[in-house]
Amino acid sequence: MKRRLFLFGSATGGAGLLFGTSAFSASGVGHTVSIGTGNGHFHVELNDDYAGDASEYVVDTNPIRLILDDLHKHGWIRFDDLLRVTNTETQAINVHVKDQDWLGDDTDAVLDYRYDGSSIVGKENSVPLEGVSGDNSMPITVRADTTDHDDLQQALPDAEADDGDRTVMFVASPGDANGGTGDESDEEEVTKGGENLSVSAPGQVTVGSDNHFTATATVSDGDYSGKATVTLNVEDELVDEQTVTVPEDEPAEATFDVPTVYNDLATENIETGRHGPLRFDGTDWSAGVEYGESTAEASGTLEVEDAPITFGNADCAVCEMPTKGYVSAHAQLTHANGDRMEFCSTGCLVAYAVDPVEQDGPDEPIEGVWVVDFTNVDSDGKRAGDGTDLINAHEAYFVLDYDTSYGAMTGNPHAFTTKDDAVSYVNTHDDLNEKDDIIRFDEFDADIAANYRSSHISS
Known part of the structure; x- marks a missing residue:
């Protein structure tokens, strides 16, 4: 059964935390974390029931900023029930924080997110959350831990590097209140990015069987009807741009089809077997719309399952002999x-x-x-x-x-x-x-x- 995933980031109106470039440096003074609040299928926000005086280290702006002034080497600080995650849909979901080396409760981690005393970092630690008719919210504790790190900057991704990513992402996958994966017939889920834009896209494809990743962007009329420009980016690269006409009182759709694998392309068209812009360690996509005087965005992560495929017309990457014909050992x-x-x-x-x-x-x-x-x-x-x-x-x-x-x-x-x-x-x-x-x-x-x-x- 395939798991359909949403990924919400602070840059697109979803829920995320973003380290500043000096976060958790050796001086331990004035280091901040930005906390975006979601407006889609679930919210992550400052918990109104937080027992401490959050005003000393939380600036309630948009995005919220968490300030850690007194975090030194070989110490830790914990903010009990600081955040609250709320499911705003009728369908039950399972919530976790996308795993990265510096997140979680192991010795390499410097930041952890916990519910009921346990880390929720990683899919295996997902927590079920009921829909709006049930127990649809939960408090999240944030713990910053430096006890196993002499040099905190080295413990975090290099923010100056091309792939230096210090964003913490909350992920929700459909499921029942007991932690199941939900109805297998749910082929698509929607990530909402703004008043006039919603995007329907799969959360996962398997290379070789799902040969296309299809995203459908729906633009509603709102206070305006007319031309709308809709774009799809995959891994920060523009894949396609479409112009649609939005009638009054009706939505307009723009469908984007992204190949996930080549299918017997002519030799001159093969770029050494690349799956377009897709990555097997998680492929981020974003859709945007310019509509009248307004703009909106939505984003998600496509989980790409790897698999063997029909041999194309590519040559061997070592000896340059054609590979398709050597069926006994290719x-x-x-x-x-x-x-x-x-x-x-x-x-x-x-x-x-x-x-x-x-x-x-x-x-x-x-x-x-x-x-x-x-x-x-x-x-x-x-x-x-x-x-x-x-x-x-x-x-x-x-x-x-x-x-x-x-x-x-x-x-x-x-x-x-x-x-x-x-x-x-x-x-x-x-x-x-x-x-x-x-x-x-x-x-x-x-x-x-x-x-x-x-x-x-x-x-």
Whole structure:
């Protein structure tokens, strides 16, 4: 069952916290956090029932600003029930704070959000919240903890870096009051961004089965009827801009279709297997409208589930041989930024995986890896498969057989779904043994890569 997610940020009228560039520096003086208040499916706001004197460190502006004057190294401060989260819809939701390394209750974290004494950072810590007819609000405690940090600036993302993100995001997913995921028939959810704009979009797509991400922006007439300009941005890049005519007393829709995977594009149109602007570690999108004299925005996060896909017309990322035809041993790999690399064989995959940058790949974490299960290869070295049937290499077992010809370019490690299958193969070869010649994907190294593809890696 797919989980449909909303992501609200302080920049778009949702709920979020944003660190200033000097937040939690070593001096411990005058460091602020901005707290945006939501006006969509749920609100995050200052709790009217807060027991302390919030005026000493909370400036009730829009956005609210939380000032931490006395936070020093190796100390902590806790604001019990400082915030309140309220579900303004009839449908029950599950609420959590999107996980980041510096959030939560572990030793690396410097900021935590808690309900009833427990952290709500991470999907696994979601808290159910009923709709408006039930118990639809809860207080949130904020704790800033520096006990395990000598240098707090290093504990936080570098705000000056291109990807320095110090935004804390509250996330709500549909569910019942017992923490379930709700009705599977709910295919879409709406993130509201302003009086004249609402956006309907999926919260999750699975590459290979959902080949498009479709967002529908609805503009209502309000006090004006006429032309409206609607835009969609994905990862801060403009995807499309449309002009719609909004009639009196009726809404107008602009639908944006974003491909999530290439489908047998001509070779000259393939940009090394990129999934457009999508990222596998979470893809932020935003929609905006200019309508009359007003503007409105909405935003969300598309969770992209990775999966193997039909091989395209791309060449091997290591040896540049075409990948589609080598069905007995070809492989695929994706990076967090959406780049998909194809390989003619597992030997080339290994040469790439141990050093993607050397092979002209992006300096981005490896997300998914897929290989052929050797048990699916017949006695003639053939199999029927287009790529969608590949197995997860992170869970596979590889046999380091350097002598047996297999797949493209003669030598390749053999992949198996189960360890028993790998052991059975090893037991049929006198020069192999279970202890030394069966490994997992993360055990591949430069020496193994050199044994398979010495001509394609640096010495």
